[in-house]
Amino acid sequence: MAQKIKKLMPRVVFVRLASLYQRMEDAYNVVAGEIGLSCRDCPDNCCNSFFRHHTRVEWAYFWQGLNECSMDLRRKIIDKANDYVHKINSSKTQGNDPLFMCPVNFDGRCVLYGHRLMICRLHGVPSAHTTPRGQILNFPGCFRCRERTESMDSPPRVDRTGFYHELARLEQSYVGPKIVKMSKVNLTLAEMIVQGPPLTGSGRKEEHAAGLRV
Numbered sequence: 001m002a003q004k005i006k007k008l009m010p011r012v013v014f015v016r017l018a019s020l021y022q023r024m025e026d027a028y029n030v031v032a033g034e035i036g037l038s039c040r041d042c043p044d045n046c047c048n049s050f051f052r053h054h055t056r057v058e059w060a061y062f063w064q065g066l067n068e069c070s071m072d073l074r075r076k077i078i079d080k081a082n083d084y085v086h087k088i089n090s091s092k093t094q095g096n097d098p099l100f101m102c103p104v105n106f107d108g109r110c111v112l113y114g115h116r117l118m119i120c121r122l123h124g125v126p127s128a129h130t131t132p133r134g135q136i137l138n139f140p141g142c143f144r145c146r147e148r149t150e151s152m153d154s155p156p157r158v159d160r161t162g163f164y165h166e167l168a169r170l171e172q173s174y175v176g177p178k179i180v181k182m183s184k185v186n187l188t189l190a191e192m193i194v195q196g197p198p199l200t201g202s203g204r205k206e207e208h209a210a211g212l213r214v
């Protein structure tokens with residue numbers, strides 16, 4: 001029998017998400033250490049990669065971080081996000097691959113590092129994910145990582161499977177039973193910024209009570 005979906009207070013879910021993020025970071029650091037991968041002096045900056053994100057809970061937690069910024073910084077990030085969305089839309093119409101710097105990156109540095117989303121935490125090192133059908137999907141890591149691992153027979157990797165499952169459970173706890181009727185999230189971070197905090201089907205009043213404001 002399918003388990004009943006129970007909605008929890010946003011602050012409770014956010015504490016659990018922060019713990020999950022920390023465990024992702026720990027797993028990343030172990031593998032990066034074994035490979036000898038460091039972002040220091042990297043000639044690339046993968047914050048210009050085209051990432052899409054898929055959960056309202058990460059979206060809302062990111063907005064919590066955004067709301068903790070000074071008004072001036074928040075305004076600058078929102079302006080950069082609007083610019084990013086505009087550039088992505090016009091590059092799509094021209095058929096180009098979108099490669100623009102994330103609006104949260106200032107002078108090569110992420111200014112909302114503690115609230116960055118899952119993919120920002122796992123990109124870089126080799127990792128794998130086992131789908132519900134048992135298919136194993138492998139991710140080789142960034143270009144610098146691939147240079148370091150090409151001579152290794154079996155490079156160490158982060159297993160994303162448990163992390164994905166836990167994030168899916170947190171998404172259910174954040175959104176609640178209405179999740180089954182809601183559309184899927186498939187947005188860039190810039191779009192998440194431009195659209196404001198996510199609604200969970202409970203209306204703006206509840207979102208504001210959770211401390212999220214546009």
Ligand code: SF4
Nearest residue numbers: 039042046124142144
């Ligand atoms: S994850 Fe890889 S590509 Fe990105 S900054 Fe670090 S070393 Fe460079």
Ligand code: SF4
Nearest residue numbers: 047102104105110120
């Ligand atoms: S949120 Fe931060 S870490 Fe992620 S792409 Fe943007 S600047 Fe980089």
